[in-house]
Amino acid sequence: MSSKSRSRKTGKRRVHARVFAALGDETRLSLVAKLCGGQPRSIFQLTEGSRLTRQAITKHLRVLEKVEIVHSVRSGRESLFQLDPEPIEKIKKYLDLVSEQWDQALSRLKSFVEG
Amino acid sequence: MDNRIEKRLELKAPISRVWRALTDHREFGEWFRVKLDGPFVPGQISTGHITYPGYEHLKWEAVVQEMEPERLFSFTWHPYGIDPKVDYSKETPTLVEFRLEEIPSGTLLLLTESGFDKIPSDRRLEAFRMNDGGWTEQMKNIGGYVEQKS
Numbered sequence: 001m002s003s004k005s006r007s008r009k010t011g012k013r014r015v016h017a018r019v020f021a022a023l024g025d026e027t028r029l030s031l032v033a034k035l036c037g038g039q040p041r042s043i044f045q046l047t048e049g050s051r052l053t054r055q056a057i058t059k060h061l062r063v064l065e066k067v068e069i070v071h072s073v074r075s076g077r078e079s080l081f082q083l084d085p086e087p088i089e090k091i092k093k094y095l096d097l098v099s100e101q102w103d104q105a106l107s108r109l110k111s112f113v114e115g
Numbered sequence: 116m117d118n119r120i121e122k123r124l125e126l127k128a129p130i131s132r133v134w135r136a137l138t139d140h141r142e143f144g145e146w147f148r149v150k151l152d153g154p155f156v157p158g159q160i161s162t163g164h165i166t167y168p169g170y171e172h173l174k175w176e177a178v179v180q181e182m183e184p185e186r187l188f189s190f191t192w193h194p195y196g197i198d199p200k201v202d203y204s205k206e207t208p209t210l211v212e213f214r215l216e217e218i219p220s221g222t223l224l225l226l227t228e229s230g231f232d233k234i235p236s237d238r239r240l241e242a243f244r245m246n247d248g249g250w251t252e253q254m255k256n257i258g259g260y261v262e263q264k265s
Contacts, residue, residue: 095231099120102226106124108146109224113128113136 019087022067027052028060032069032083040073040080119229127221134185137213149175157182161190180210188213191230 023029027050034046047057061081064070069087072079126133136142140151144163151163156179163175177192191208209230216223 095120098228098231099122102120102122102228105147106122106224106226108148109136110124110126112142112146113126113132 019067019069019090022063022069023088025060025063027057028064031057031060031064032088035070035081035083038083040075040082042075042078042080044078046081119227119231122224122226124224124226125218125220125222126224130185130215130217130222133215133222133224134188137188137215138182151175155179155182155188155190177211178208185215187215 023032030050031046035041043054043058043061046061047054050057052060061070061072065072065081067087068084071082071084073082074080136146138155140154140161143149143155144151144166148165148167149163150166151161153161155161159179161175161177161179164171165173165175177190180189180191181187189210189212191210193208209228212225212227212229214225214227216225
């Protein structure tokens with residue numbers, strides 16, 4: 001592996017790690033859930049029904065923005081927040097990989113006990 | 116996000132047979148492809164190494180949680196083999212549970228692995244990324260092996 005592709009790989013790894021960390025919080029997970037429909041939403045809409053202040057919600061949104069799960073788009077004078085599913089898809093791949101590994105192991109167990 | 120893995124498998128073998136395949140460390144090693152240093156004992160660390168050719172450098176380490184005969188076998192571990200250069204001691208492991216139930220055709224096995232939501236650590240993920248290519252490769256090898264045999 002060339003040093004160039006290695007450093008690109010290391011960079012990727014850091015991004016994945018930050019996505020995990022960003023999602024490891026209930027408020028942020030609920031924000032992601034609210035944005036899952038694909039519609040961009042304002043801070044006002046995202047604060048509705050929450051006990052937190054708009055400032056607190058904004059802070060959480062910034063964390064999600066940093067790892068690129070959420071993007072803000074301007075609409076007139078306000079910012080709207082939109083979900084980018086790609087980083088979450090990548091995390092899902094991790095679980096898929098573990099899952100596939102179990103499929104392989106369990107099919108070996110099946111032949112082992114049935115054989 | 117769904118952060119647990121669940122598998123359901125019907126085995127045409129008596130529950131006692133399946134229990135032995137899961138909890139006898141030599142039999143477990145046969146199908147899991149790991150050479151374990153000693154028997155499983157609840158509360159104790161189980162160590163060994165992966166026996167799959169080319170992956171022998173990966174260590175096996177798990178802590179046995181529960182062994183309820185013919186019902187429940189569980190352990191905690193860090194998935195994806197252990198990289199000797201990484202200190203995992205402060206990191207939350209995932210929990211693997213094998214539950215058995217007797218059914219007319221033999222045994223129903225329910226496997227769950229949970230706790231993936233507690234994976235925030237940079238190093239943990241780094242370890243995963245490092246083994247990522249390795250496991251993908253291994254799965255390909257298994258595929259080739261199965262096809263050759265059939």
